[in-house]
Amino acid sequence: MAVIVVTDSSSTLPSDVVAQNNIRVVPLHVLHNGNDLREGVDEIPSAVWRSNGVSTAGASPEELREVFDKAVRDSGGDGVVGIFLSRKLSSTWEAAHQAASDIGSAVRVVDSRAAAFSLAFVVQAAAVAANRGATRDEVYDTAVDAANRTSSFVYVNQLDNLRRGGRIGAASALLGTALAIKPVLQLEDGALGIREKTRTATKAINRLIDISVETARQKEHVSIAVQHLEAEDRARDVLARVTARLEGFHATYITDLGAVLGVHLGPGAISVSMFARREF
Known part of the structure; x- marks a missing residue:
């Protein structure tokens, strides 16, 4: 098998890139008029951009733990690297760190210090390394290096x-x-x-x-x-x-x-x- 890379929906990765590289994407949330809408999963009306009553939320530790658990199993023991939106912009990294701590050493978590397609670039670099047979630690190092570029x-x-x-x-x-x-x-x-x-x-x-x-x-x-x-x-x-x-x-x-x-x-x-x- 191979190391599996996990990211969040703010990376806006094209669906074909996700599929080709076996990347797992955890949805972030848009909270609007009492509705919890998952980015990339639920239909989100364009009116939210102009609404005073809208906010966003990161992925929860429970959501991330579920994705990490499955990814660890699917990796055949090779492990998981999670790469997420900058921790200074979202709570998702903290939640991912908590979820990874619950699972153990099979999961490593990267603070990309990035957002939008800069995050996508980091995720793609890590996924390419994983598909070439890099170890979990090597994929982690690739992501950290890519984030600096x-x-x-x-x-x-x-x-x-x-x-x-x-x-x-x-x-x-x-x-x-x-x-x-x-x-x-x-x-x-x-x-x-x-x-x-x-x-x-x-x-x-x-x-x-x-x-x-x-x-x-x-x-x-x-x-x-x-x-x-x-x-x-x-x-x-x-x-x-x-x-x-x-x-x-x-x-x-x-x-x-x-x-x-x-x-x-x-x-x-x-x-x-x-x-x-x-x-x-």
Whole structure:
């Protein structure tokens, strides 16, 4: 058998990648009007992005323990590596750590310090290593190494969602005083903070592109993913403008941000994730 990789639904991994690599995905939760909706399992109405009564929740220790238990059995004794949304953004890592402790040494848990497709890049790297016959510890080390080679930047079209969700950390003062600001955010060491402050959407998108290009030029074999919430045309334009300024890149992706991240970032958000692949 092989080591099995487990992640959460915020990774927004394409279903074919999940199936091909035998990745197990644990749903996160959107709580709306008294309903507990599982991301990737239940139908989640787009109205939740604009609702004042919506929140999100991580996977519980019980949910994760059930998935880990089955994955350990299915691995034939090779073990499990769980790779989850940054612990600074979600309770899921803590729940996974608790569940893994209950099971024992067969499960190791990684704090990706990532989100969205940056998390997907880490999960894919680990799954590729697992499928090549790497041991549980080697898959764990691959995931930790991959996490160090990701970068994430986000344009937020409106700040209301971030203010309600409380995921902005040290930049919270901005949310109380400057709702006209169009920020570019950066995920750094697992926390979301302000990278640039602009006054218009056009300037913010231009800065998002500039920062992404500058970052990509510092990497080799870079893969780029642009994600969006209700802004596919703008996302495609961002990807086209970024890649037009680069001499080479490994792969590109366009996809949506998913329900849980969408609740916190709001309609119109654009995320650029980058990953410097190791060539084997």
